[in-house]
Amino acid sequence: MEFCEGAPPTIRFRPLSVAETPEAVKELCLSYRAVLNQQEVQPLVAVAALVFDFLCIHPFRDGNGRISRLLTLLGLFTGTGSRSDVLSTWSDWSRSPTMIIMRPFAKAPKAGMKDSTI
Structure with missing residues (x-):
């Protein structure tokens, strides 16, 4: 929900219904496999689209x-x-200047995450 002063709340995202979900997941899997088989899209882009x-x-x-x-x-x-x-690719990225700068922040304790599990 998005709340803006002076405007009614707006729903920004509404997932599929329970009835639509199995077919959507099946279609997603078939589409992903087809994209990989056609080799017209970079695999990394296909993975990003799959996850999105x-x-x-x-x-x-x-x-x-x-x-x-x-x-x-x-x-x-x-x-x-x-x-x-x-x-x-991961090794190169983990040595990048951005990661080197972010490393201390990643090690800092996260508020409210004491009981989290992986």
Whole structure:
């Protein structure tokens, strides 16, 4: 919901109904496989689209973000060529100036996350 002063609340996102979800997930999987087989789109872009579309379908009441991260890893490891490509890209990124600057913040304790699980 979006709340703006002087305006009625607006729904910014509404997931599919429970009845529509199974067919949408099936269609998403078939479309993703077709895109990879056609090889007209970079695999990394296909993975990003897969995860985005999955999150728009929002098939679970809880845990969609966690599942999307697993889908990302699965897509990267199976759709982008070799694992070494993914690990090499990660290795390069983890040494980037941006990551070096962000590292201390990532290690800082997060408020309210004491009981979180991975």
